[in-house]
Amino acid sequence: MWSDVQADPPLCPGSGSPAEPAARLEDGFPDGRALCPVCWAFAPLTDDGRLAEHDSWRGDATRADADRRRAWFNAHGW
Numbered sequence: 840m841w842s843d844v845q846a847d848p849p850l851c852p853g854s855g856s857p858a859e860p861a862a863r864l865e866d867g868f869p870d871g872r873a874l875c876p877v878c879w880a881f882a883p884l885t886d887d888g889r890l891a892e893h894d895s896w897r898g899d900a901t902r903a904d905a906d907r908r909r910a911w912f913n914a915h916g917w
Contacts, residue, residue, distance in 0.1 A: 851895040853877030858890045862915050868907045881908075 858873035861881065872881040873890060880896035899905040 849894040851875060851878045851880065851882075851890075851893050854882075854890055854892040856890050857888055858882075858884060859888065860884065861911070864907070864911055864914060866907070868911055 853875040856876070858875070860871050861869050861874045863869070863871075869881040872883050874880075875882050875890055875893065875896070878893075878895040880893055882893040883891040885891050899908055
């Protein structure tokens with residue numbers, strides 16, 4: 840087992856990277872967010888087109904979120 844001391848910091852190192860909004864599904868997902876190339880989270884964009892600070896993706900909060908994420912990757916690939 841490992842402890843929090845050995846864990847990666849929660850802030851994703853991709854925060855602040857230049858990005859563009861990801862393509863949207865018919866229902867609007869991912870709602871104007873961009874896909875982080877480091878942790879694969881959908882993160883908001885800052886006004887200057889960079890990924891906002893975000894924690895590394897650790898999984899979806901709900902089953903519905905996971906379903907939408909899966910549909911996006913099935914439609915738009917990796």
